[in-house]
Amino acid sequence: MKSRAMVLEKFNHPLVLRNFDIPNLPEGAILVKLLASGVCGSDLHMAKGEDPRTPLPIILGHEGVGQVVQINGEKCDLNGKKIKTGDWIIWNRGIVCNNCFWCKVSRQPYLCPNRKVYGINLSCKDYPYLLGAYSEYMVLFRETEILKIPQIDPVCLVTAACSGATAMHAFDLISEPLLSKTVVIQGAGPLGVFCVVAARTLGASQVIMISGSQQRLELAKKAGADIVLNRHDINEEERTKKILSITGNRGADIVIEASGNSKALLEGFRLVRRGGMYMITGVAVPQESIPLDVYHDLVFKNIHIQGVWVSDAKHLVQAVDLIAKHPEIFERIVTHRLPLSQANEALKLIEERTALKVAITF
Incomplete structure (x- = not known):
């Protein structure tokens, strides 16, 4: 053979x-x-x-x-x-x-x-x-x-x-139930869409997807996303205001990077609430370093950053x-x-x- x-x-x-x-x-x-x-x-x-x-x-x-x-x-x-x-x-x-x-x-x-x-x-x-x-x-x-x-x-x-397995690993690392929580997902590729279905299945109250592809956003909507934001139509400042307005001016409880691009973290840190959680699931190969405001983005907000490897x-x-x-x-x-x-x-x-x-x- x-x-x-x-x-x-x-x-x-x-x-x-x-x-x-x-x-x-x-x-x-x-x-x-x-x-x-x-x-x-x-x-x-x-x-x-x-x-x-x-x-x-x-x-x-x-x-x-x-x-x-x-x-x-x-x-x-x-x-x-x-x-x-x-x-x-x-x-x-x-x-x-x-x-x-x-x-x-x-x-x-x-x-x-x-x-x-x-x-x-x-x-x-x-x-x-x-x-x-x-x-x-x-x-x-x-x-x-x-x-x-x-x-x-x-x-x-x-x-x-x-x-799919990587997405489930991410949710496995969240210690609290998703009930009543707002989840923002950056990137509507297969990983991001899987995260939408998982978040919805596990009880998240609101799931928000950010992507630059209208076709992918439409699929994310069908998969269970409550709100989809096209980053080509809505700039970063407007996206931040939108997410703050629907979370009592707090920000998302959980933000999941599923884009595969380290630069997405620069926005993600601004979207997560104080005491919230930021999960990096999509960056799978070495990339350029990004600038990070340690005081404002991490310490002052007391957030939990979780890398997710395989x-x-x-x-x-x-x-x-x-x-x-x-x-x-x-x-x-x-x-x-x-x-x-x-x-x-x-x-x-x-x-x-x-x-x-x-x-x-x-």
């Missing part, structure tokens, strides 16, 4: 379609036939060489949904259900060492310094080669955390693997559960479906911001 895959061989060069022999599986590993793969904004950063974790050559793609073709041994999913040939599954994109301080002592496995990630830091030059989701088949190591999924449209579920198995389960309850919303998020051979076109759509979410379908 062979598998076609799109390979990044040089940064800032098009991906190349290659054929791989499907190898003998390592002990405990699973061979998966991809049903759908998500094209993430992080993939674009990696293709440009902006993510220091990326080796070459590599099969990109850390958001995958697939069908089990072969299992070398026995395997159960995160709910203890035995996995068998034909099952539809999704997997935690990261594999941790389960032996370091962060895995064993602090119980923060997403911070494991030895974490391996499909499609991000596993090269296709190394056995068993098929280690990214821009491929017809993938090999999942024995240590991979796997979840059986309902047989709904697989493109609905690709966001669970990355942006996710763990718990958050994947939560993300899949949320999607399964609202498949119609997450199907709308996927604005383009392309075959594997058009992965370069998919990345271009993301770069040009023509698409909200692109899925590679098989």
Whole structure:
């Protein structure tokens, strides 16, 4: 058997379609036939060489949904259900060492310094080669955390693997219930829209979305946002006044950066109320430093700043559960479906911001 895959061989060069022999599986590993793969904004950063974790050559793609073709041994999913040939599954994109301080002592496995990630830091030059989701088949190591999924449209579920799980990680870090709270979200990409659905589901009284795309704002509205603000039509001062006017002149209880742009923090600090919380979920690669007024923005306001780095198995389960309850919303998020051979076109759509979410379908 062979598998076609799109390979990044040089940064800032098009991906190349290659054929791989499907190898003998390592002990405990699973061979998966991809049903759908998500094209993430992080993939674009990696293709440009902006993510220091990326080796070459590599099969990109850390958001995958697939069908089990072969299992070398026995395997159960995160709910203890035995996995068998034909099952539809999704997997935690990261594999941790389960032996370091962060895995064993602090119980923060997403911070494991030895974490391996499909499609991000596993090269296709190394056995068993098929280690990214821009491929017809993938090999999942024995240590991979796997979840059986309902047989709904697989493109609905690709966001669970990355942006969905990251969003649920963010909400998992909020210690108080969202009931009666106002949540402002900066950025209406897949991560931001997922945060809208999560905030609404968890009981937020008001959800406000800020974005520069009218199309994305309309989707955020359908996903449950009470108020949407187009930053091209309403300037920053007017946005601040609007949010203050609907929060008793206090500001938002929680502000979530989901734009992927560090500069969004300059506005975000002004939108969060004294004693509120600011969560940075979208900045995933090194960027320019930003100026910060420590006294006025942090100390005087006594705010809680929370960085959110990736996710763990718990958050994947939560993300899949949320999607399964609202498949119609997450199907709308996927604005383009392309075959594997058009992965370069998919990345271009993301770069040009023509698409909200692109899925590679098989």
